[in-house]
Amino acid sequence: MYEVILYYKFSHIKNPEKFCKEHKNFCKELGLKGRIYISSEGLNGTAAGTKQQVDAYKKYVWSLDGFEETEFKQDQSDYIPFAKLICKVREEIVALHVEGVDPKDGGRHLKPNEWRNVMESGEDYVMIDVRNNYESKIGHFEGALTPDLDNFYDFPQWLEEANIPKNKKVLMYCTGGIRCEKFSVLMKEEGWNDVNQLHGGILNYAKEEDGAHFKGKCFVFDDRLIVPVNPKDLAPIAKCEITGKPADTYVNCANMECNKLFVCSEEGAHIMDGCCSEECKKSEYKRPFDAENAFKPFRKWYNYFGEDFKQRSLRQEEHAQS
Ligand SMILES: [Zn+2]
Incomplete structure (x- = not known):
């Protein structure tokens, strides 16, 4: 088992470049794999290793000035769901593209049991899923608004058009809590007063409250792609985009030029050779269909179309997972 x-x-990190270099060296030496982003506003990561490696890494993070109280959502997997270690400096650790958003001015953090109590209280509220469309599609809380957006930074525009009354109680959630840290600030700045966010996100809620009132599964940014949330309610809520039958497995379109991540059953993948459309099926950049690996992330195909393509794909992947 791996963690x-x-x-x-x-x-605040004064010198992100230096911080990143040291961080990366530590992780490399330790043999940790995952994706870690660093900016002047802080640290955001997902990583995996043996229990020993993960314990050592957590200790390291807690030893860093300003990071003593970092909280880790932790889960187990029977394999390491990352191919390598990426540790990079970025403009923002989660990209909202709005200047001057300080999480200190965010909403009220609700513990999982408090969140559940509000859901069960009969109180009037609006609940916003602040994740992307491909995430909320396969799982979300009952009654949540699930905006059809491709990127987190599309949310400010969405908010302008969503017509949510300013006096409404707002509940928002995401995978692990980081997106709420920024979006809650924006909503308060725009005039909503009763803004609440799920502390630790869906993953923490799954642990603490057994995922009650959550339908479907949770998308995660590692090779597992989805994890269960509510053990009593595991039925897929999404549909295979090819066959229309219930499904919650993802495929990256086999046309490397398209590469769209879409919900696709095994049957659908066979019918379309792993492509999202007839058009993609005809593309010269279509990799050969490999039934056994169709549901695994696409990156091992990078080399297939040469170095230019590989670099482009790497950039795309990084963008998609921001
Ligand atoms: Zn496609």
């Missing part, structure tokens, strides 16, 4: 962690901490 998979998801974590973030907003804490």
Whole structure:
């Protein structure tokens, strides 16, 4: 068994380049794999390793000035769901593309049991799923608004058009909590007063409250792609985009030029050779269909179309997972 962690901490980093270099060296030496982003606003990562490696990494993070209180969402997996270690400096650790958003001015953090109590209280509220469309599609809380957006940074525009009354109680959630840290600030700045966010996100809620009132599964940004949330309610809520039958497995379109991540059953993948459309099926950039590996992330195909393509794909992947 391996441990998979998801974590973030907003804490000012004076010299992100230096911080990143040291961080990367530590992780490399330790043999940790995953994706870690660093900016002047803090640290955001998801990583995996043996229990020993993960324990050592957590200790390291807690030893860093300003990161003593970093919280880790932790799960187990029977394989390491990352191919390598990426540790990079970025403009923002989660990209909202709005200046001057300080998580200190965010909403009220609700513990999982408090969140559940509000859901069961009969109180009037609006609940917003602040994740992307391909995430909320396969799982979300009962009654949540699930905006049809491809990127987190599309949310400010969506909010302008959503017509949510300013006096409404707002509940928002995401995978691990980081997106709410920024979006809650924006909503308060725009005039909503009763803004609440699920502390630790869906993954923490799954642990603490057995995922009650959550339908479907949770999308995660590692090779597992989905994890269960509510053990009493595991039926897929999404449909295979090819066959229309219930499904919650994902495929990256086999046309590397398209590469769209879409919900697709095994049957659908066979019918379309792993492609999302007839058009993609005809593309010269279509990799050969490999039934056994159709449901695994696409990156091992990078080399298939040469170095230019590989670099482009790497950039795409990074963009998609931001
Ligand atoms: Zn396609």
